[in-house]
Amino acid sequence: xxxNPKEKLISEINEKIKICKLCDxxxxxxxxxxxxxxxxxxxxxxxxxxxxxxxIQGRPFVGAAGKFLNELLNLVGIKREEVYITNVVKCIPPNxxxxxxxxxxxxxxxxxxxxxxIKPRLIITLGEIATKYIFEKNGKKFVNMxxxxxVFEFKNYFVLPMFHPASALYNPSLKEKIINDWLKxxxxxxxxxxxxx
Ligand code: URA
Numbered sequence: 001x002x003x004n005p006k007e008k009l010i011s012e013i014n015e016k017i018k019i020c021k022l023c024d025x026x027x028x029x030x031x032x033x034x035x036x037x038x039x040x041x042x043x044x045x046x047x048x049x050x051x052x053x054x055x056i057q058g059r060p061f062v063g064a065a066g067k068f069l070n071e072l073l074n075l076v077g078i079k080r081e082e083v084y085i086t087n088v089v090k091c092i093p094p095n096x097x098x099x100x101x102x103x104x105x106x107x108x109x110x111x112x113x114x115x116x117x118i119k120p121r122l123i124i125t126l127g128e129i130a131t132k133y134i135f136e137k138n139g140k141k142f143v144n145m146x147x148x149x150x151v152f153e154f155k156n157y158f159v160l161p162m163f164h165p166a167s168a169l170y171n172p173s174l175k176e177k178i179i180n181d182w183l184k185x186x187x188x189x190x191x192x193x194x195x196x197x
Contacts, residue, residue: 006039006040006117006118007039009113009117010039010114010117010118013034013110013113013114013117014034014035016109016110017032017033017034017090017110018031018032018034018058019032020032020090020091020109020110022105022106022109023101023102023105023106024102025089025091025092025093025098025102025106026091028091028092028094029050029055029091029092030055030056030058030092031050031055031056031057031058032050032058032090032091033049033050033054033055033058033059033060033087033090033091034086034090034110035060035084035085035086035087035090035114036059036060036084036085036086037080037081037082037083037084037085038081038082038083038084039084039117039118040118041082041083041084041118041120041192042120042121042122042192042193043078043082043083043084043120043121043122043123043124043189043192043193044083044084044085044086044114044115044118044120044122044123044124045069045083045084045085045086045123045124045126046086046087046088046111046123046124046125046126046130046133046134047060047061047065047085047086047087047088047126047127047130047164048087048088048089048093048096048098048126048127048129048130048164049087049088049089049090049091049092049093049096049098049129050087050089050090050091050092051063051065051092051096051166052092053066054066054092055091055092060085060086060087061085061165064166064169065164065165065166065169066165068165068166068168068169068175068178069085069126069165072165072178072179072182075179075182075183075186076182076183076185076186076189076190077186077190078189078190078193082193084114084118084120086111086114087111087130088103088106088107088111088129088130088133089102089103089106090106090110091106098129103129103133107133107137111133112137119156120157121157121158121192122157122158122159122160122189122192123157123158123159123160124159124160124161124162124189125159125160125161125162126162126163126164126165127145127162127163127164127166127167128144128145128164130164131145131147131159131161134154134159135152135159138154138155138159140152140154145161145163147161148161148162148163148177148181149161149162149180149181149184149185151185151188160185160188160189162178162181162182163177163178163181165178
């Protein structure tokens with residue numbers, strides 16, 4: 001199958017991720033998880049990193065948090081295939097806590113390149129680690145997730161920080177807040193769908 005230039009670049013990044021040994025996370029992974037979805041989408045979702053299910057399947061957000069994420073996408077009338085979904089780190093981090101070095105290695109080699117090639121116009125950051133990374137990458141100070149559900153306009157894209165869907169699993173009272181944040185931004189998010197190439 002002939003790949004167009006964008007498909008080729010993404011597939012090259014994916015192949016590198018799958019065999020990556022640039023930090024010690026490769027020692028405990030079953031599968032690296034590059035990301036998946038529509039590479040022409042104007043919407044990119046960025047989570048923290050693979051959990052157990054993602055590590056087994058090599059796909060992002062396929063476990064319990066992924067099930068809730070699918071519901072949230074459904075709620076705003078978006079299909080998973082219409083967005084691109086990836087993570088800050090591509091290998092399962094112990095206790096969901098990648099260290100600074102692992103984040104630096106993985107973002108500078110992979111996430112930054114995925115953003116550069118896919119060129120999203122809206123990045124929905126899921127949780128603190130992704131939000132902090134995208135804010136600081138754009139020279140903005142990140143304090144905490146009190147900015148959830150608010151839209152920020154950065155140089156190359158809008159950023160919409162959302163609570164991580166897994167936080168609703170640990171803290172059910174957050175579930176309603178998360179649903180409200182998605183519903184509140186429904187029209188704004190959907191605007192970017194029309195711009196599919
Ligand atoms: N949590 C994440 O941050 N990413 C996944 O892919 C799955 C769970």
